[in-house]
Amino acid sequence: MSSSYDEYSFNRVNILMGSRGQKASEDGQQSLTGAPSGHRATPGDLLDQDASSSSSTPAFMYVLAFFSALGGFLFGYDTGVVSGAMLLLKKEMNLTTLWQEVLVSSTVGAAAIAALSGGFLNGWLGRRICILLASFIFSIGGVILSIAPDKEVLLVGRIVVGLGIGIASMTVPVYIAEVSPPHQRGQLVTINSLFITGGQFIASVVDGAFSYMRHGGWRYMLGLSVVPAVLQFVGFLFLPESPRWLLQKGRSQEARQVLSRIRGDQGVDEEYDHIQASIEEEGKEAGGGGLVIMKILRHGPTRRALVVGCGLQMFQQLSGINTVMYYSATILQMGGVRDVKQAIWLAAATSATNFVFTMLGVWLVERVGRRKLTLGSLFGTGLSLTLLAIGFLLSAQSSPPVTLHPADPQNSTCRLYGSCELCMLDPDCGFCFQENGTRVFDSSCVPVNEASKEHAAWGRCSNQTEEADSPIWAYNYCPTSYSWIILLGLILYLAFFAPGMGPMPWTVNSEIFPLWARSTGNACSAGVNWIFNVLVSLTFLHIAEFLTYYGAFFLYSGLVVLALLFVYGCLPETKGLQLEDIENLFMGPLCTCGASSPNDRRQVHYIRVKGNNYLPSDNEASDVD
Ligand SMILES: O[C@H]1[C@H](O)[C@@H](O)[C@H](O)[C@@H](O)[C@H]1O
Numbered sequence: 001m002s003s004s005y006d007e008y009s010f011n012r013v014n015i016l017m018g019s020r021g022q023k024a025s026e027d028g029q030q031s032l033t034g035a036p037s038g039h040r041a042t043p044g045d046l047l048d049q050d051a052s053s054s055s056s057t058p059a060f061m062y063v064l065a066f067f068s069a070l071g072g073f074l075f076g077y078d079t080g081v082v083s084g085a086m087l088l089l090k091k092e093m094n095l096t097t098l099w100q101e102v103l104v105s106s107t108v109g110a111a112a113i114a115a116l117s118g119g120f121l122n123g124w125l126g127r128r129i130c131i132l133l134a135s136f137i138f139s140i141g142g143v144i145l146s147i148a149p150d151k152e153v154l155l156v157g158r159i160v161v162g163l164g165i166g167i168a169s170m171t172v173p174v175y176i177a178e179v180s181p182p183h184q185r186g187q188l189v190t191i192n193s194l195f196i197t198g199g200q201f202i203a204s205v206v207d208g209a210f211s212y213m214r215h216g217g218w219r220y221m222l223g224l225s226v227v228p229a230v231l232q233f234v235g236f237l238f239l240p241e242s243p244r245w246l247l248q249k250g251r252s253q254e255a256r257q258v259l260s261r262i263r264g265d266q267g268v269d270e271e272y273d274h275i276q277a278s279i280e281e282e283g284k285e286a287g288g289g290g291l292v293i294m295k296i297l298r299h300g301p302t303r304r305a306l307v308v309g310c311g312l313q314m315f316q317q318l319s320g321i322n323t324v325m326y327y328s329a330t331i332l333q334m335g336g337v338r339d340v341k342q343a344i345w346l347a348a349a350t351s352a353t354n355f356v357f358t359m360l361g362v363w364l365v366e367r368v369g370r371r372k373l374t375l376g377s378l379f380g381t382g383l384s385l386t387l388l389a390i391g392f393l394l395s396a397q398s399s400p401p402v403t404l405h406p407a408d409p410q411n412s413t414c415r416l417y418g419s420c421e422l423c424m425l426d427p428d429c430g431f432c433f434q435e436n437g438t439r440v441f442d443s444s445c446v447p448v449n450e451a452s453k454e455h456a457a458w459g460r461c462s463n464q465t466e467e468a469d470s471p472i473w474a475y476n477y478c479p480t481s482y483s484w485i486i487l488l489g490l491i492l493y494l495a496f497f498a499p500g501m502g503p504m505p506w507t508v509n510s511e512i513f514p515l516w517a518r519s520t521g522n523a524c525s526a527g528v529n530w531i532f533n534v535l536v537s538l539t540f541l542h543i544a545e546f547l548t549y550y551g552a553f554f555l556y557s558g559l560v561v562l563a564l565l566f567v568y569g570c571l572p573e574t575k576g577l578q579l580e581d582i583e584n585l586f587m588g589p590l591c592t593c594g595a596s597s598p599n600d601r602r603q604v605h606y607i608r609v610k611g612n613n614y615l616p617s618d619n620e621a622s623d624v625d
Pocket residue numbers: 193196197200316321322354501502503506529533
């Protein structure tokens with residue numbers, strides 16, 4: 001070895017799991033040549049290093065995570081607030097059902113497009129600028145929504161907000177993952193998901209609070225998002241770019257400075273060298289020019305990571321979270337909560353449950369790891385969906401019959417149905433009945449008032465009063481004494497989904513791609529999430545119409561079984577590994593049922609640690625064992 005390379009040290013062991021690393025040191029199979037003063041560095045040493053750094057995470061890391069996760073908050077707030085705003089908007093602006101649907105789904109559609117194109121922006125402009133851009137877009141969107149004079153401008157505002165959500169949803173997890181130390185990465189990225197569900201919860205509280213304001217309450221609901229958006233924008237003016245992105249762009253000085261700043265007084269040389277070495281290796285591996293997505297597809301490990309990432313996001317949505325959340329108000333009505341105001345507040349309780357159980361995920365992710373957490377969550381989610389389905393089945397079987405058949409001036413299809421179940425599955429009809437305790441009597445199936453689904457088009461239920469003996473109008477649900485099973489299913493569902501299947505797809509995706517493929521990989525998987533979000537919400541009512549509610553929930557349970565098989569087979573554990581080492585988990589066949597390393601022989605490689613007069617070309621002399 002040349003004398004100018006006087007200082008060598010062990011840089012990185014591809015430890016795929018801590019226990020394997022330990023085994024290596026026991027076996028003494030790998031000799032770690034060149035470790036200072038004759039010390040043979042072992043993978044165990046590395047683990048120790050990780051463990052020791054875990055004791056002191058600089059406060060600045062939490063500041064970074066907080067300001068980044070405001071992007072998650074806005075994602076949750078803007079997707080959650082619209083249901084409450086719509087209740088007021090449809091009256092004030094006389095919105096047809098089509099317009100209501102357009103205003104809700106335009107945001108999700110725009111998010112899908114923005115997430116897919118965000119990959120390019122992310123790689124080109126960097127994570128920080130993309131987050132600044134997203135918060136700027138959120139602010140503009142919030143202002144447009146709060147001053148919108150008509151529904152067309154509202155639509156523009158909703159699309160603008162959707163663009164912000166799309167960019168934030170794919171950038172924020174990547175940014176947090178890239179600035180976090182490995183031992184805490186999972187937890188910090190999962191905080192972003194906590195902020196998503198937190199945003200949904202606050203949105204439901206704001207909806208509840210402003211629902212009393214007959215005129216213009218929706219302007220506050222939609223406009224309030226400007227506050228966190230501006231806060232994030234201002235915060236990010238002072239926060240640094242991801243050191244990994246900087247290094248990739250060749251801005252090594254800045255990268256080293258940022259790394260020192262975010263790691264506090266801990267030594268950053270090893271981490272810096274490791275990232276640098278990986279970028280060089282990745283450069284060779286990614287090879288040449290051309291579209292990144294094509295390179296991802298051609299390169300086995302990244303192709304497999306993409307399948308895992310997109311699969312997780314697809315199954316997250318196919319598990320029916322947004323249907324369950326959206327449908328919770330109706331579920332609660334079935335349970336006997338007849339007052340609309342009360343239903344709004346109870347829907348807030350649903351999103352609070354989702355939020356609280358996401359905290360459990362933040363706590364568990366570094367303790368049990370991503371894989372076990374996702375598997376456990378899916379298992380419970382599947383069981384809860386089955387319970388929900390059974391609740392709906394029992395309700396359908398004991399559905400109250402139609403006993404009154406008033407003359408129908410519209411000659412609608414509603415008069416043909418013999419039970420509440422059949423009546424409520426037709427979107428044009430509702431069930432009008434009287435109640436004595438749990439006994440239903442004097443019931444009829446009549447057309448719904450198109451302008452306001454809260455009333456029938458004509459007859460007893462078209463102008464109900466608050467009086468105790470006035471008939472009850474049930475649209476979209478039937479009175480049932482099995483509602484407690486459905487309620488229990490709903491709570492269990494959220495308790496199981498929120499810690500695992502809610503956050504893990506975002507967390508895992510931020511980790512599994514090598515740097516060159518990270519923006520594009522996350523853009524694709526976030527895009528898949530949004531596309532399936534639209535698909536599931538748009539198809540739910542149709543599926544329910546054809547398969548009934550219990551059929552729809554049995555279908556979701558079946559999809560969760562597929563998700564379980566997929567996760568069991570294909571999701572490796574990424575806990576505790578350096579981002580740069582995670583690609584190795586995808587070297588072997590796609591599905592190895594959790595065996596973390598496809599190769600039994602672990603690879604150990606060394607690179608030189610540079611002195612002050614380091615030249616980037618030094619790395620070409622790296623020894624790779
Ligand atoms: O991870 C989030 C979270 O679980 C939300 O509650 C849900 O609405 C989103 O669709 C999902 O991506």
